[in-house]
Amino acid sequence: MRSLLFVPADSDRKLAKGAGSGADALILDLEDAVALDNKPAARAGAIDYLNTRDTDNPQTIIVRMNALDTEFWEEDLSTIVPAKPDAIMVPKTISGACIAKVCAHLTTLENTHGLAPGSIKLMNVATETAASMFNLGTYGNVSDRFFAMTWGAEDLAADLGARSNRDSAGNYTEPYTLARALCLLGAVAADVMPLDAIHKDFRDDAGLEEQARAAIRDGFTGKIAIHPAQVPIINTVFTPTEEDIAEARAVVKAFADAGNPGVVGLDGKMLDRPHLRQAENVIERAKAIQT
Ligand code: COA
Ligand code: MG
Numbered sequence: 370m371r372s373l374l375f376v377p378a379d380s381d382r383k384l385a386k387g388a389g390s391g392a393d394a395l396i397l398d399l400e401d402a403v404a405l406d407n408k409p410a411a412r413a414g415a416i417d418y419l420n421t422r423d424t425d426n427p428q429t430i431i432v433r434m435n436a437l438d439t440e441f442w443e444e445d446l447s448t449i450v451p452a453k454p455d456a457i458m459v460p461k462t463i464s465g466a467c468i469a470k471v472c473a474h475l476t477t478l479e480n481t482h483g484l485a486p487g488s489i490k491l492m493n494v495a496t497e498t499a500a501s502m503f504n505l506g507t508y509g510n511v512s513d514r515f516f517a518m519t520w521g522a523e524d525l526a527a528d529l530g531a532r533s534n535r536d537s538a539g540n541y542t543e544p545y546t547l548a549r550a551l552c553l554l555g556a557v558a559a560d561v562m563p564l565d566a567i568h569k570d571f572r573d574d575a576g577l578e579e580q581a582r583a584a585i586r587d588g589f590t591g592k593i594a595i596h597p598a599q600v601p602i603i604n605t606v607f608t609p610t611e612e613d614i615a616e617a618r619a620v621v622k623a624f625a626d627a628g629n630p631g632v633v634g635l636d637g638k639m640l641d642r643p644h645l646r647q648a649e650n651v652i653e654r655a656k657a658i659q660t
Contacts, residue, residue: 370394370429370517370562371591371607371658372600377402378411378432384418387428390597391604394429399445400436400460401524408441412448419452429455431492436461437470446471450478456490456516461497461524464504465511468493472512492517492564495555496548497524505555517562519593520552523569539576553588565589571596581606590654609655617655620648 374392376383378399387395397415399408415432422430432454435441438461446457459471468491479486491514496502502525508518522545526534534545541549549566556563565584568577581592581603592603609617623635624645632641 372594372603373431373564373591374594374597374600375402378415379403379407381414384414386597388423388426390600392428392594392600394431396431396433396458398433400433412445415449416452419454431456431458433458433460437467446474446478450475450489451482453484454489456492459491459493462493462495463498463501465507468508468511468515472514487514490514490516494519494521495552496520498528502548502551505551506558508555508559515561517564518552518556519564520548520566522548522566557588562590563588565592567593567595569595571599574602577602578606608658609651613651614655617648617651620644621652
């Protein structure tokens with residue numbers, strides 16, 4: 370999954386644009402992009418979207434519920450689950466226990482509505498409070514549904530009482546680069562997809578591309594978008610080029626030709642098992658995009 374586009378679920382105009390955006394996934398938002406008075410309208414928008422979705426469109430449809438410390442989350446799940454979203458995004462998780470709690474709730478609702486147990490997947494926004502930052506290693510083995518983790522700098526800044534999360538040059542300050550790194554490490558440790566956070570300056574294409582390139586360099590497998598114009602940029606960066614694929618195939622072949630040893634030489638460079646895994650990842654990613 371390269372690109373995931375947030376769509377406020379109370380906006381018919383934006384919902385109408387989602388399907389054609391080219392995003393691998395849509396995240397229909399019931400949380401921060403929706404005013405308190407509009408929560409019922411957002412649920413209705415998400416349900417209608419799910420019930421009338423084009424089944425030929427391979428786009429994954431995720432619904433972002435409200436956080437577990439709000440009065441909204443249980444009704445979010447009880448109303449949305451019958452419309453069979455592909456996944457739920459849980460915001461403001463504090464630890465793996467939050468995922469386990471939502472997972473148990475989903476199991477009950479799936480049983481009630483005759484859905485296959487475990488059919489609705491889970492992902493989270495993992496770095497939105499100070500407390501959550503100390504638990505980013507707790508998401509392994511919490512639920513078979515859990516497939517991806519992302520991070521956020523806006524709510525974390527609010528929780529810290531920060532005046533800004535950027536320095537005078539426009540770069541994230543330390544708490545937020547730490548959140549990014551710990552999300553990446555926590556997701557990989559939990560064997561789920563690490564997804565890079567949004568770039569909120571949605572007219573800054575160059576800045577978005579730079580962030581996306583840094584993200585794939587570091588190991589993120591995709592990035593969240595907030596505007597349709599961000600989607601093609603993210604898709605391009607996270608799609609392996611022909612050159613990437615040829616290079617990866619050459620690495621795999623070098624190991625196979627040598628009888629799969631621990632280490633081989635290729636074009637004057639030492640390659641060991643991590644390089645093989647990286648090459649296999651590129652090939653897997655290219656295959657996943659084609660299918
Ligand atoms: N999904 C689908 N369509 C979107 C969209 C989105 N996230 N953002 C904008 N569009 C649509 C607009 O509705 C507009 O189409 P229209 O003319 O048919 O109405 C078109 O794309 C161009 O939009 P533009 O005028 O450039 O932006 P805007 O001022 O309407 O919207 C934002 C700017 C930031 C309010 C909007 O992009 C948005 O709501 N983003 C998502 C916010 C969100 O979900 N936040 C929560 C997670 S952080
Ligand atoms: Mg938020």
